Amino acid sequence: MSTGPLLSVTDLRVAFATEGGTLQAVDGVSFDLRPGEVLAIVGESGSGKSVTAQTLIGLTRSKNARIEGSVKLAGEELTTAGDVDLRRLRGERIAMVFQDPMTSFNPVYRIGNQIVEAIRAHQPDASKQQARTRVMELFEAVGIPDAEQRVDDYPHEFSGGMRQRAMIAMALALEPEVLIADEPTTALDVTIQAQILRLLEQLNRERNLATILITHDLGVVAEIADRVLVMYAGKVVEQGTLDEIFYDPQHPYTWGLLGSLTRIDRPRPERLPQIAGQPPSLLDLPEGCPFRPRCPHEFSKCPQYPGLEARLPEAAGHCDRCWLTPEEKRAKRLVEGQIGLEAPSR
């Protein structure tokens, strides 16, 4: 059995034609996902992380979208796959869980029926009764009590956490190889977030389910990810293993993200740290590094954008896009003894 990647994304570019011009939402993203691996894609709103995820299964296809590059699932190209082929693998080989479980179920159908619908779309021979039994098994697997009663409930009769569990049950219905979770915990309470992350971790472990976790929350990443991609303005600015990203971050944007995590093991700061400024408009990107206007460490080389390269001799898989030398980075990323991004002097 080959140990090659399950999902291989190469130089993926997604552009949308808008009234204000062409918007390059995803600009040359590449990554591999191995069986059983949890890959986190991290970034602010508008960084292109959700568009990347949705493009993997063709959800961004439309008249005004231009998709280039390659997405291969076990060697099969998806960006050029026909609608019918693509539909067949949605749910069955790559399943997706969305951010807001309130609005991601159709309010007028019973939850059980919506999952049955997914099963029967791929297994037309399955009887309603068989599909229903399967739903109850899934409910138990994701920790929804009283499965027998709850299958006939409507979405509004579920709590937010239960709805997200049901969403995950739906994603698991056809035993996919890849699960894409797009901000799966963002709309939930903190305690429920932890439960959902536990569940995703458990599924990943027990079913060897390769998972792509899209989030803006590094706290979530720290819980379950194996590898991390940090995205900014449509590009990957840093990638590495969880430890590399958390303990040896190379890109100032990553420092900023780490610095803005609230930590309960440290004294409470007067103001919660944040990255100054706003992400740039994708229609009006600055020349060179797009993080430049927000970066306190900007210098003469920044008007040129560096490639995503490994800059540390000891870690070949740890790549970033920053001109600073590793020594400079090690010195500059410390703010009051912790990793962070100092406030800009301007």
Next chain:
Amino acid sequence: MTRFVVRRLVGMVAVLFAVSVIVFVVFMVLPKQNPAQSLAGKNATPLLVENIEEEWGFNESLPHQYLTMMEKVFTGGLVQYEPRIPVDDEIVKRIPATFSLTIGAAAIWLFFGLLLGYLSAVRAGGWLDRILTGVSIAGISIPVFLLAPVLIYVFANQLEIFPNGQYVPFSEDPWEWANHLILPWVTLAALSIGFYSRVLRTNMLDAMDEDYVRTARAKGLSERHVMTRHVLRNSLIPVVTLFGLDFGATIAGTAIITEAIYDLDGVGFYAALAVEKFELPQIMGVTLYGAFFVVLMNTLVDVFYAYLDPRVRLGEAASE
């Protein structure tokens, strides 16, 4: 659900009671003129007026007068005097024509409104959408009093495909019944076809942006399945409301111009004549008839609404 239906029916009776009180106050209590005089008609003899005063108990207390009126309404005592003709007979006699016109037209406008709206939404931005948009706007813009004469001129007078209006009872000749009604149906439906297709198109385009539609695609449903089971199904909910109100109002008398132009002796036509001559018994009868159907359709819409959208049922349970 049973409980929901019962509550709606009770509500319906309450609304009808309120309507009857308003009718009583507006026609019997508020006018300065002696109501007996109004009921009797313009050229009534003093003797007739006196008899009516006696019959309706206008010397008694107001609640007593109200009860007398309601008794007359329910027992067929609401009559046109000189010549003495019961109003309910006159209305019932005209109901087949009005129902044939309105139910037929409603079926046509609902079918074509939804069909055109669906096609327009699925092909949004394409040439089919543009053509259908033009057709819809034309349907909405052309007034009935213009459309009807044009249809009569072209299809009845020139091409002689369809007869020029008039009503043939279904029981006499179903074929002629339909043949005579086609032009009136089209006339009455044209505006609503345009309007409904626009409303459905807008609703569907909104629904297509919903998260649950993306979920439906992500689980691998076919595009047609997504459109019908998820987008269309949820977009129908507002259309049902609209249809209930419009259909009730059409039965209650908005078909009046169509009935007049095509010489269909329906309830709307009867109401128009009554208002023209200010014949109080007929006006009262038609008002109550109209109110009944508007309220009935509203109730049916509410019940159907709860069937379509389970959250409505929940709201009802929560308010108990």
